[in-house]
Amino acid sequence: MAENVEVTDGMFPKLDEAQIARLMPLGEVRLVDAGEIVFDQGDSEHGVFVVLSGSVQLFSAVNGRESPLAVHGAGVFTGEVSQLSGRRSLVRCRAHLASRLLEISRANLQRIMLTDALLGEVFLRAFLLRRVYLIGHSVGDAVLIGSNNSADTMRLKAFLSRNGHPFSYVDVERDADVQAMLDHFGVRVTDIPVLICRGELVLRNPTNAETAVCFGLNAGIDDDSVYDLIVVGAGPSGLAAAVYGASEGLKVLVIESNAPGGQAGSSSRIENYLGFPMGISGQDLAARAFVQAEKFGAQIAVARSVAALKCARPPYALQLDDGGSVQSRSLIIASGVQYRRLNLPNLAQFEGAGVYYGATQVEAQVCRDQDVAIVGGGNSAGQAAMFLSTFAKHVYLLVRGPGLSETMSRYLISRIEACPNITLKTFTEIEALEGNGHLERTHWRNTQTGEPHTCETEHLFLMTGASPNTAWLNGCVAMDSKQFIKTGADVGESWPLERSPYLLETSLPGVFAVGDVRAGSMKRVAAAVGEGSMAVQFVHRVLAE
Ligand SMILES: Cc1cc2nc3c(=O)[nH]c(=O)nc-3n(C[C@H](O)[C@H](O)[C@H](O)COP(=O)(O)OP(=O)(O)OC[C@H]3O[C@@H](n4cnc5c(N)ncnc54)[C@H](O)[C@@H]3O)c2cc1C
Numbered sequence: 266m267a268e269n270v271e272v273t274d275g276m277f278p279k280l281d282e283a284q285i286a287r288l289m290p291l292g293e294v295r296l297v298d299a300g301e302i303v304f305d306q307g308d309s310e311h312g313v314f315v316v317l318s319g320s321v322q323l324f325s326a327v328n329g330r331e332s333p334l335a336v337h338g339a340g341v342f343t344g345e346v347s348q349l350s351g352r353r354s355l356v357r358c359r360a361h362l363a364s365r366l367l368e369i370s371r372a373n374l375q376r377i378m379l380t381d382a383l384l385g386e387v388f389l390r391a392f393l394l395r396r397v398y399l400i401g402h403s404v405g406d407a408v409l410i411g412s413n414n415s416a417d418t419m420r421l422k423a424f425l426s427r428n429g430h431p432f433s434y435v436d437v438e439r440d441a442d443v444q445a446m447l448d449h450f451g452v453r454v455t456d457i458p459v460l461i462c463r464g465e466l467v468l469r470n471p472t473n474a475e476t477a478v479c480f481g482l483n484a485g486i487d488d489d490s491v492y493d494l495i496v497v498g499a500g501p502s503g504l505a506a507a508v509y510g511a512s513e514g515l516k517v518l519v520i521e522s523n524a525p526g527g528q529a530g531s532s533s534r535i536e537n538y539l540g541f542p543m544g545i546s547g548q549d550l551a552a553r554a555f556v557q558a559e560k561f562g563a564q565i566a567v568a569r570s571v572a573a574l575k576c577a578r579p580p581y582a583l584q585l586d587d588g589g590s591v592q593s594r595s596l597i598i599a600s601g602v603q604y605r606r607l608n609l610p611n612l613a614q615f616e617g618a619g620v621y622y623g624a625t626q627v628e629a630q631v632c633r634d635q636d637v638a639i640v641g642g643g644n645s646a647g648q649a650a651m652f653l654s655t656f657a658k659h660v661y662l663l664v665r666g667p668g669l670s671e672t673m674s675r676y677l678i679s680r681i682e683a684c685p686n687i688t689l690k691t692f693t694e695i696e697a698l699e700g701n702g703h704l705e706r707t708h709w710r711n712t713q714t715g716e717p718h719t720c721e722t723e724h725l726f727l728m729t730g731a732s733p734n735t736a737w738l739n740g741c742v743a744m745d746s747k748q749f750i751k752t753g754a755d756v757g758e759s760w761p762l763e764r765s766p767y768l769l770e771t772s773l774p775g776v777f778a779v780g781d782v783r784a785g786s787m788k789r790v791a792a793a794v795g796e797g798s799m800a801v802q803f804v805h806r807v808l809a810e
Contacts, residue, residue: 276394278387279340280315285367287384288315291377292367297321297360303343306406307463309353309484312370313344313388319364324357325404327464334404336361342388345395346429348374349559351485355405355431371485378560389560400431407432407480410446411458413631414438414703416617417470418458422627424473427524428567429552430480473523474587477568486566488589491580492518494804495593496797497571498734500527501790502780503599504554505797510597511561513801515808518591519563520583522570526551527601528731528781529790531623532645533652537674538790548625550790571600576741579775595804598738598750598771598778599797602731607640611698619704620725624649629656632724636661638707640695641728642669647677649726650687659686661720663693663709698725733782743772749784752777767803769796775807 280288292315297303304311306326314321320338324331334356337343343358351371369377378385399405407425409432411418425432437443437454450467452459460468462479477483494510496503499521510517529535532547541550558565573584580592604622606612612620621628624639629652637657639646642664654660662681668691669678681687690709696717697708707725710717733749743751743759751757752769759772769777777800780786780793787793 275387275390276398277335277337277341278391279338280342280384280387281340284384284387285315285317285340287381288367288369288377291373292369295366295368297364297366299360299363301360303358303360303366304354306355306357307353307481309347309351309481311354312368313342313348313374314358315342315367315369316340317365317367319360319362319366321358321364321366322361324359325355326357327408329464331357342391344374344388344392345399346392346556346559348392349378349556350565353406353481353484355399375560375562379562385560389556393556396429396431400429403431403433405431406463408435408446408461408464409433409458410435410437410443410452410461412437414618415458416615419617419621419627419631420473421458421460421471421476423625424476424524424568426625426627427526427530427548427551428477428482429555430482473568483566483569486518486564488591490516490518490592492516492591492593493808494518494595494597494801495520495581495583495591496597496599497583498522498527498599498601498780498782499525499551499555499565499567500599500601500780500793501529501550501554502601502793502797503527503597504551504558505794506597506599506779506800507558507563507565507797508554508561509798509801510804511558511563513805515801515804517558517563518593519558519565520569520571520585520591521565521567522586524567525555525565528623528645529793531625533624533626533629533648535790536648536676538794546625547790571737574738574741574776576773576776581773581776594775595807596776597797597800597804598735598742598776598782599780599793600734600737601781601793602733604727605730605732607695607727607729609695609698615698615700615704615725618702619700619723620698620727622727624652624726628724628726629653632657634658635724636720636722637724637726638663638709638720638722639726639728640664641726641730642666642672643728643730644674644677646726646728647673647681649728651677651680651684653726654684654686657686657724659688660684661688661690661722663690663695665692665694665712667691695725731781735782741773742776742778745784747784749786750778750782751784755784767806769800770803770807775804777803 493515529547534544536544570586575582756772779796
């Protein structure tokens with residue numbers, strides 16, 4: 266039973282004798298002396314330990330200093346979600362007393378998840394609650410030193426948050442004892458953002474890929490296998506394909522350029538997805554789907570992009586941006602779309618430094634009590650306006666047309682109309698951005714009256730539609746004039762086989778396209794999830810051919 270951490274229902278369940286008896290054949294008994302390290306922060310090779318007798322203590326270990334987290338007595342087990350993927354441990358475990366432990370390997374843990382629903386649920390719930398605790402209390406191996414005015418700080422915050430990796434944040438402009446920390450690690454304020462990895466490595470403005478390597482986010486991914494199914498993209502459609510594929514026994518790898526969730530991950534609240542009457546944030550939805558996919562054994566690589574498809578014949582080879590390559594007997598393309606950028610000469614210098622493409626908690630925190638402007642008339646802009654109105658002083662919603670009725674759902678329009686701190690600006694276009702390092706003001710004009718306006722806003726959200734992520738396919742599959750992928754009956758004459766293409770199959774047999782990247786798709790979470798799940802049925806047929 267935990268002593269140092271407040272106990273949440275299910276976080277530290279005590280297995281009963283019958284449950285332990287079911288686990289005994291799946292594990293190996295280990296005897297440890299009092300004080301002995303059972304596994305350390307950063308280790309990834311160990312399994313889950315069930316305490317048979319004695320007790321073990323968990324610590325967070327930062328800069329060599331141990332802070333106690335919990336003591337597990339007989340019947341309690343170690344582990345949290347990294348145990349499913351083979352990622353490194355975020356905590357240290359030391360025997361509190363001389364103890365008898367049962368070590369269950371990752372492979373056997375996955376077997377339990379699939380074959381013993383009750384025990385599987387006990388483990389999974391505890392793992393999830395423990396990860397939530399670690400994130401909420403910034404316990405782990407990452408310290409980010411940065412500034413909310415720095416685009417790269419915002420990028421790293423978003424990358425770590427969206428990958429569910431706990432981190433402590435130190436702001437050079439706000440935190441009093443920051444100098445001591447900078448001195449300790451031998452870095453200067455001008456180096457920020459700086460990421461301290463596992464208390465020892467100092468990464469100056471690392472890329473997302475470098476960050477993923479340092480924290481072992483892709484530990485356990487096997488590049489050498491030939492997979493049954495590779496899914497490109499871990500948005501809602503790709504994660505759905507991974508859950509269905511892996512749960513139906515396929516060897517599945519998902520490759521994601523950034524972090525799980527895709528566009529949905531940048532949505533503050535999705536209210537029209539079945540089963541969530543109170544709405545759910547895109548990040549929560551993605552985090553659940555990610556764990557669900559891993560529970561069934563799917564491997565998910567993050568911060569790795571597919572750069573090219575060698576489309577000759579199966580197994581298809583995918584070239585990755587880091588020089589690696591992976592092979593699969595079938596593919597599901599779930600690479601979605603990317604936001605359209607405004608045609609403004611200095612836009613790039615403010616991206617992440619006042620100009621954002623999604624409105625999540627990360628962005629909301631930095632625009633508290635300030636004016637913000639949002640460009641766009643679609644549902645994503647409407648949701649962002651409602652969400653940000655609870656943090657910001659005032660929200661300006663800018664649209665080029667005469668109003669919102671053509672582009673936004675009625676329920677959102679009604680809420681926006683009823684919200685006192687949102688102002689809709691119709692017939693409005695942004696003309697210029699101004700600022701020194703960070704956005705300071707935005708100039709826009711009414712295209713009907715010609716009237717200019719300058720808004721002293723440091724935060725501009727661009728939500729103006731999107732174009733498909735298909736450049737990497739380099740003409741391998743048939744596309745429409747806007748570069749969305751054609752599927753099924755629409756592939757027409759490019760289809761090479763006797764049999765007709767399956768629903769969602771591209772012009773390349775065994776390669777499917779799902780979600781927003783597919784020509785004619787619905788551009789909704791539910792549709793993306795549905796297509797990702799459906800495609801797996803056809804993958805089975807292709808693999809059986
Ligand atoms: C702010 C916002 C709010 C929204 N709100 C709602 C809502 O309330 N309800 C609703 O139904 N829909 C909503 N949508 C739309 C919904 O999010 C999308 O329809 C859905 O996310 C599409 O899922 P997808 O998996 O097809 O693609 P995406 O979500 O676009 O995911 C594609 C993924 O593929 C990755 N990728 C791209 N190229 C590569 C590559 N070469 N290699 C590896 N990975 C790659 C991307 O990084 C991305 O993670 C919203 C969208 C936004 C932007």
